[in-house]
Amino acid sequence: MFFESDRLNFFRPIAGKHRTVVVACLRTLYERLHGPSADYGQNLTRDSLRDLLLPVVQDARHLLAQARQDEADSEDESTLPSLIPDNADDQQSTSAVVRALHSDGWLETFGDRAGLVTAYRFSRAGKLFAEAFWALDRRSARTRQRNVRSCRNALNAALRNIDAYDLVDAYEYAEKIISDISEGVDYFQELVRRLMLEASQTPWDNFMEFLDRFEKEFKKQLTADSIERHRQAIRDVIAQLHSLDDAKSRALEAQLNDIARWAMQERVGASTVDWMLERIEEMVEAACTTKHPELIKAMSVYMQRAASIVQQALMLRGGQTRQAYTAAIAKTASLSGDAQNALLARIGQTLAPAEIRLLDPATFKLRTISQRRKALTVTAQPKVSRDARLAAALYRAEADAFALSNDDVVQRIRAELRLRDRPIRLSSLPTATTTDVLNNMQMVEAIRGARDPSLKITKLPNKLWNDFYAGDDYQIEMKK
Template identity: 50%
Template sequence: MTDTLFFNGERSRFFRPVNSSRRELVVACLRALYDRLHGPAADYSHNLTREALKELLLPVVRENQGAFESDQEPDEFTEAESSDPLQLVNLVVRVLTRDGWLEQFPDRHGLITAFRLTRPAKLFAHAFWSLNRPSRARQQNMRSCRNALEAALHAKGSADDLLDAYEHAEKVIEDLTEGIDMLQERIRLLMRQASMHNQWEDFVEFLDKFQRSYSKQFTVDSATLNKNAIRNRLEALRTQLDDDRRQRMEADLREVATWAVKECSGPSVFEWLLDRIEEIVAAAHESKQPGFMRAMNTYIKRVTGLVQQSMMLRTGQNRHAYMAAVAKVASLASAEQDILLLHIGLHLTPAEVRLLDPASFKLRTARQRKNASTVSVPPRASREARMTAALNAAEENAFSVANTELVQDMRKRLRLFQHPVRVSALPLESATAVLGAMQVVEAVRADHESDMVVRRLPGRVENEFFIGPDYEITFKKRT
C-alpha cells in the first residue's frame, strides 16, 4: 500500500502563504483561526460563516498590517493595497482557501456555506498557536506513569492502563526535550543580542515558568525520585501477575495496540512494553534530566554575566562622565569654568568624603606573621584505624558481584550448552554463586546492549537459600 502524497491537488503549494511577503500576517491569521475553531474558548455551536470569518480576521489584519517583507519576490500580497484592511482580509481568505489551508462546507441545515481548517492546516496552525501561547502544562507525566502502572497492578487493571503508562513515559522525554530546546534557544538569543535590556522580560517569564512547571520536574515529578517506584511496579507486573491475567493482557495489547505488535522484537508484547517503559524512564533519569539541569544552569550563568556586565558598563559610564566634565572644564574660559564648576558642585553637594585614620593600620609582629604562615599538618591515622577501615571495605566487597561478570558468565553458559538456561539449574556451590543466581535476571535486563532475553516461567525456584519465580535466559532471535 502506497502512502498518499502530501503535495498533491490543492496542497501542491501548501506552504506558499507562510512564505509570502506578508507571512507574519498570514501566521497571525492562522493563530486566530485555530483559537476560534479549536482553542479552549471555541464556539462549537456556530459554524464560521464568511461574514464571521471576515470579522475575525479584520482586527488581526489591522494589527499586523505593517508587517511586510520588502526583499521578498513579488506575489499577490505585494500587489494588494496595504492601506485597505478589508481587501487584505479578502485576499488572505482567498489564498488560504486556494492553497489548502481553508475549506468550505455546507452547514447541517445546508442553507449557508461555512469555513473550517483542513486536517493538515489544523496541525500546522496548532504549532503556530502553541508557540505564541504560554504553557499551561502541569508536567506530571512521571507521576502519571507511576499511577498508571499501579492501576495495571490492581485486580481490575487492564491493557489500557499499561498503554497509558507508556504514553506518559514518552511525554516525560518530550517535556524534558522541549525544556532543553527552549533554554538553548534563549541562550542563542542572549548571545545574539547581548543586551540585558532586551532580555529582562524573557528572564522574568522564565522565572514565572520555573515556579509554575519546572520546579515540579525537579521535585515531585522528578525522574530521579520516581525511578525506583516505577521499577518496582514494573518488576511486580513481571512477577506477580498470574498466567490468566498475563495472557488476557497480552491478547488485549495485541488487539488495541497494533503499533506495538509491529515494533515488538520479541514474542511477548507485554514484556516488550514493560522493557520500553523501563528504558524510557532510565533515559530520562540518566540523560535528559541532567541535560535539562545543565541547560538551565548555563542560561542562568549567561543572564548573570550580562547583569554583571551591564553594572560594570554603568559604573564605567559614571567614571567617563567625571573625565568628560574635567575635559570640558579645561577647554572653557575662566568665567565659564566658574559657572560650570558651580553647577557641578550643586549636584555633588550630597556626597560625603571620609578618610581612614592612619593609626588604624598596624604592622604585624614577626611572631604573628609566623603563626599566620604555619600550615597545620593533618593527623596521621593509627594502625588500628587503618585495619578497621580495611576490614570494613573487605566485608562490603566480599559478596558483591558485578553485573558485567554475570552477563559474561551467562553468555558463556549459553554458548557452551547450546540451549536456554534456567535460574533453577544454576549451580550453588558457593555464596558468590548464590548471589549471582539471585542477581543474574536483573543483570541481563539492565544490560541495554545485551543479546540475551529473559522469560518468566510458570514454576518457582525453591532451595535452602532463596524462594522466588523461575526464569529462562536465552539468546535473542535474529531476524
C-alpha cells in the same frame, strides 16, 4: 501522495510575498475554530470569516510595510508569488487570502443545515499546520509538568487492576517525559540566544520572567516531579509487571493486543507487554541519563551568561559614576571666582549626606613565620606512599572479586537446566561458595537483561531464606 488533487499547491500561500499576513490569519482562524475560547455553537460563514480576518490583515500589512521601511530585505522578493495585488485595499486583500486558503486546501466548505448556508472549516491537513503556527505564538498554559508522576501512577494502576489501558497511558506519559524536558532545554537555549542578541541591554525582563517560571514550573520539575526521584519506583513496578503469573500475563497480553494493534506491528519479540514495558524503561532511563543533565546544563549556562551581563552592566554604571566625579573636577578647574565657588557649594550640598568610613590600620596584622610555613605546608602536593598504593590495590582487587558478568551467570544457569532437564527454583541452587551466592543473587537481573526468549523466569509466592540473604523465590525454566 501528499501533493495530489486539492493539496497540489498546499504550501503556496505561506511561500509567497505576503506569507506573514497568511500566517497571522491562520493563527486567528485556529483560535476561533479550535482554541480554548472557540465558539462551537455557530459555524463560520463567508461574511463572518471576512469580518474575522479583516482587522488581522490590516494589522499584519501595516507591520509588514513598517518592517520593510526600517530595513531592506536580504531576500529578493520580486520573484516570489504574490497572493494580494499591490494596489488592493484591506477588503480586497482579505478576500484574496480567503480564496487562496480555500483553493490551495487549507480551508474547505460544508453545508450548515441549521442556517441553510455554506460554512467554512479547516481541512485535516490545514488544521494540523495551523495548530503548529498557533502553538509557536502561544505561551504554554501548563504551570508544571507531572508526566513522571503520571507514568508511575499509571504503572501502579496497571499492576493493581491488570488493565491494558493503564499500561498504554503509562507508555504515552513516558513519551511526554522526554518532550517536557526537551521543551525546558529549548526554552533556556532561546534565552541564551536572546542574551547574545541583546547583550547591550540589561535583560531584566527576561530574567524576571525566568524567575517566575522557575518558581511555578521548573521548581516542581526538579523536586517533586524529578525523574531522578521516581526512577527507582518505576523500575520496581516494571519488574513486578514482568513477574506476573501466567494467567494474569496472558490476560494482559490479550487485552493489550486488542486495544493497541499499533504495538503489535512495532514490537520486537513475541510479547507485546514485555516490549512496551522495556520501551517505557528505556525512555525513562534516556530522560534520566541524557535529557535531565542537559536541562541542568542549559539552565546553568543561561544563569552564567545572565550573571555576567548583569555584572558588566553594574560595572558600567559604576564607571559612569566615577566619570561624573572626573567631569565635576574638570568643570571646577575650568571655572574661576564666584562661578567656581557656586559650583563647589552645589557639589558640597550634594555630597553632604554621604558618609565615609575608613578601616582602622591596627586591624591589619601580618602573619607570623609559623603561620606562613603552615600555609605553605597545607598547599604542598602530598606524596603517595607505598602503604597508600597497596591499600588502593587491595580495594580494587576486592571490588573485582565480587563483580560477575551477566553473560557468565546466564551460561551457568543454562548449562544447569540442560543437565537437570527440568525447571529449577532459585532456592534449590547451591550456596557452598561465595561464587555460588553471588550467582544466585544476580540470577534474576542477568536473565532479564539477556532477553533470551528460551529462558523463562517466574516469580513464586513463597520467600527464599538462607544463611546469606533473603528475598523472593523464582522458578527458572528453558522453553523447548
